[in-house]
Amino acid sequence: MRTSSEADILAVVESAKRAVSNLMRTGRVWEYSLLSRIMQSPDTIGRMIEELESRGNAVVGIPTEAPTAAVPAVPDVPVEAPAESSSESSGELYQCPDTTKQGTSLRERMASLGYYKKHSLDHDLLVSFAKFLQFDMSNENFKQEVENVARFLYFMDPQQASLLFVRQHEKSREYFLKLSEAGLSKQTVQNYIKSVKRFLKFHTGSTDLCFADRVLHEDCKNYISFLDNIQMATSKQVSKETTRKRFDTFQEGVLSSTQVTAVLAAAKKDFLAVIGKLHAGECSPGHQLTLTELQLVLYYLEAIVILEHAQWPGVVEHMTVTEWISRRRDDTRPGFVVVAVKEHKTAATFVLTQEQEMWFDLYFSEVRPVMLGKKRKRVEDDDETDERFFISSTDKAIYNASNDLERLHKKYQVPKVTSQMARRAYETATKELSDVQKTKVAGYLTHSTATAEKHYRMKEIGSAVDAFLRNLRGDSE
Numbered sequence: 001m002r003t004s005s006e007a008d009i010l011a012v013v014e015s016a017k018r019a020v021s022n023l024m025r026t027g028r029v030w031e032y033s034l035l036s037r038i039m040q041s042p043d044t045i046g047r048m049i050e051e052l053e054s055r056g057n058a059v060v061g062i063p064t065e066a067p068t069a070a071v072p073a074v075p076d077v078p079v080e081a082p083a084e085s086s087s088e089s090s091g092e093l094y095q096c097p098d099t100t101k102q103g104t105s106l107r108e109r110m111a112s113l114g115y116y117k118k119h120s121l122d123h124d125l126l127v128s129f130a131k132f133l134q135f136d137m138s139n140e141n142f143k144q145e146v147e148n149v150a151r152f153l154y155f156m157d158p159q160q161a162s163l164l165f166v167r168q169h170e171k172s173r174e175y176f177l178k179l180s181e182a183g184l185s186k187q188t189v190q191n192y193i194k195s196v197k198r199f200l201k202f203h204t205g206s207t208d209l210c211f212a213d214r215v216l217h218e219d220c221k222n223y224i225s226f227l228d229n230i231q232m233a234t235s236k237q238v239s240k241e242t243t244r245k246r247f248d249t250f251q252e253g254v255l256s257s258t259q260v261t262a263v264l265a266a267a268k269k270d271f272l273a274v275i276g277k278l279h280a281g282e283c284s285p286g287h288q289l290t291l292t293e294l295q296l297v298l299y300y301l302e303a304i305v306i307l308e309h310a311q312w313p314g315v316v317e318h319m320t321v322t323e324w325i326s327r328r329r330d331d332t333r334p335g336f337v338v339v340a341v342k343e344h345k346t347a348a349t350f351v352l353t354q355e356q357e358m359w360f361d362l363y364f365s366e367v368r369p370v371m372l373g374k375k376r377k378r379v380e381d382d383d384e385t386d387e388r389f390f391i392s393s394t395d396k397a398i399y400n401a402s403n404d405l406e407r408l409h410k411k412y413q414v415p416k417v418t419s420q421m422a423r424r425a426y427e428t429a430t431k432e433l434s435d436v437q438k439t440k441v442a443g444y445l446t447h448s449t450a451t452a453e454k455h456y457r458m459k460e461i462g463s464a465v466d467a468f469l470r471n472l473r474g475d476s477e
Helices: 006-026 032-040 044-054 106-112 124-136 142-156 169-182 186-205 214-252 262-279 291-308 313-318 321-325 354-372 401-411 419-429 435-444 452-473
Strands: 336-341 348-353
Touching: 032 044, 106 169, 124 142, 124 186, 142 169, 142 186, 169 186, 169 214, 186 214, 262 291, 262 354, 262 401, 291 313, 291 354, 291 401, 291 419, 313 401, 321 336, 321 354, 336 354, 348 354
Parallel strands: none
Antiparallel strands: 336 348
């Protein structure tokens, strides 16, 4: 630093001050509930390292091979399904390693290669970008995009987050190539590129960069063109990947309604055992349940919405507390309730039985408060009535319900069924219906670009379509 200019020295000093301030603010205070969740996670060490690094701490000496996750020993043979006579819920963790591919999952591979390492999200460059996404762009999943950029910046310069990466085209190309080699899909790599591109467009168009450093501003603009070229080169690969997925889906064929909901049948005994504990008042409120049992309730209810009612995962991700409280009794069938989710892209409606309503309400009153890490409180005392209904074990809104659904299938060793496969099964089953009935089913599955007004009219026909779906599955009312 002796030969550096006074401005450079001051910049380094200010950066060090910010780092120390951030460490003092976030690195010294830990909530017990967070530590408890870390200790109960399948990969305790990995989860702890991730949390430490997100707070600005450096973890050194990490072995090149990912350490074995701190979970109960897994035998060399597949885990048997729960016995029919068992009344206790399974104690197995959800993210248990696949015995056939232990240590080779995408997440473990990414972690072992260091691609999850990132700069602190409290850095000025990232904080301003996050505010832009959240408030200017109304991006609900802004944090994921900011984390993508934070990981990219760490790869480009582990010491300091800056915009100087725009002068390292070859290293940038190497990063995106490494993500593909690690196993990320071409579309996911494209998403990383889009995040970096949006990050630069924000700093070149919505900040004072053009006045503060014209040369760097011009380099940023050139780098955006560089990203455009990469996107054009990989767009064909993305198209081929999409086509291949569609072909694979076609090859899978159409499932029966029993196959669609097989995981619900497999998990029901365990699920009801947990519900029995809650209903009998054995837990106060839900605190005596294990993390595995809490997740089972969450995943099972998500599966009901996605598989049994053939709704998009986005319905689960966007459903709010207000919408649950506003559910209404079915006029034609008093034992059923209609739930309307207005904020989903196409708006959605689904119908629950009286028993399912009880399950959802137990989750809302007993499990959800524990997920949030706070004591249960009455709805009327909660000012945030528009917050998400489904909450993950990390006290955040569900980001990807499809992942939760996949974990449930893995746990019970049932063939994976996606939301698209479920919807296609129900769509195929309507081929013998009249055009009017087909239109109702299409509306129930939110195929049309329904407005909020049309969405609420859909409540009226939701009951009739739900009855058809239940008849198709052989459910009794």
